[in-house]
Amino acid sequence: MIHVFIVDDHPIVIEGLRAVIDKLDDHEVTGTAGNAVEAVGLLKEVPADVVLLDINLPDVSGIDLCKKIRKEFPEKKILGISTFSERSYISRMIENGALGYLIKSASAVEIAEAIASVMQGRLYMSLNIEHLLRPSSVILPDALPNLTRREKEVLQYIAEGLTNNQIAEKIFVSPSTVDTHRKNMITKLEVSNTAALIRFAVKYGLIE
Amino acid sequence: MIHVFIVDDHPIVIEGLRAVIDKLDDHEVTGTAGNAVEAVGLLKEVPADVVLLDINLPDVSGIDLCKKIRKEFPEKKILGISTFSERSYISRMIENGALGYLIKSASAVEIAEAIASVMQGRLYMSLNIEHLLRPSSVILPDALPNLTRREKEVLQYIAEGLTNNQIAEKIFVSPSTVDTHRKNMITKLEVSNTAALIRFAVKYGLIE
DNA sequence: TTAAATATCCACGAAAAAGGGGATTTTTAT
């Protein structure tokens, strides 16, 4: 018997999930909660192998609740649920302890598969692959003005926290030169300062 | 007929995967490559629905190649493969365009399931759940000194290139406060300045 | 109900970066 616990602030979603899960053999919904506080409280009392956890909760973010559940109940398997099928959401869920990710538009079969997956020791991710395959959402690296070899070298040192003077010593040029490189990169990449420059650079893999 | 292309610098791995895939009905390995350059060249010539892509390649990182393949061949479905089952690797693969993730210790059945999954429009993630469930083995977000909600908010603005003054206006506090948050983060994360702070933050997903 | 963590604020001086000019030499590619 697999015990399932549901956390979602929409009663309709809870009932929908419950209907699907109760129809499955050897599956039982042992409890539900509409917010994080309620969830943590109930999880201490009722058995639960799998926790279906909505990302958008009224009190705490689902991400934070995810962390908390993992900390307090490390043996429970968390399946994130949300309306979004964004890559970023999935990444964040995984990073914060979820073992799977379901979109709310998932079919009954998919829900069953997801629960079976995590119980059998596999991650499960359901989402709209068509959506993810559309490259329009991806900002192409082609549009990047390319930095010169020297600029990249300087950039790497800047990212490591070295100042113009320290970099100058390292690559045997004057601090003015390093500063010029820095300014040129800021202009080229159309960012306002070094912080934004580094963010951009890491994001697009210009530096490690 | 599903066409599979394999990119891995270990010939043994290639042969192993080929053996498994060729045994499947309606599956065919149409080509293999040992490095990124070869892969991009061959993919222009041979048909491929699914690309099995090793993360550790000799010339370019698998992550970068992943991006490139998605840009040049957006219809191809990429399945990342590696020896690691770290949460961070999975996240990075997803972020960079992979639709699935396989560890090299996956069984023949799992490999088949993974290919079937992405072809049917579902992400597939195989990894050792036992490993992920053990909190001690998670090197990433748990080992990080955690930033407070306010700090993260400030951090996000810093990364966007705002100065202390601009952030102060935005979140209705004094510039001193913003500056304190900035300094505290630099101390907490043991970096030398803002540039290094941003690099660290982007790298570990503390900010977008 | 307390202790701890978080969020708020300040001052001061030193160091660094930003923004605006220029300039010359060395490489690279056509």
Added chain:
DNA sequence: ATAAAAATCCCCTTTTTCGTGGATATTTAA
């Protein structure tokens, strides 16, 4: 060969950050 790109260097002023060392209120957790 020669034009373009890259790399080197400088000045000046203003703005921002860094490094100290504080302080108090508010929130959170044990």
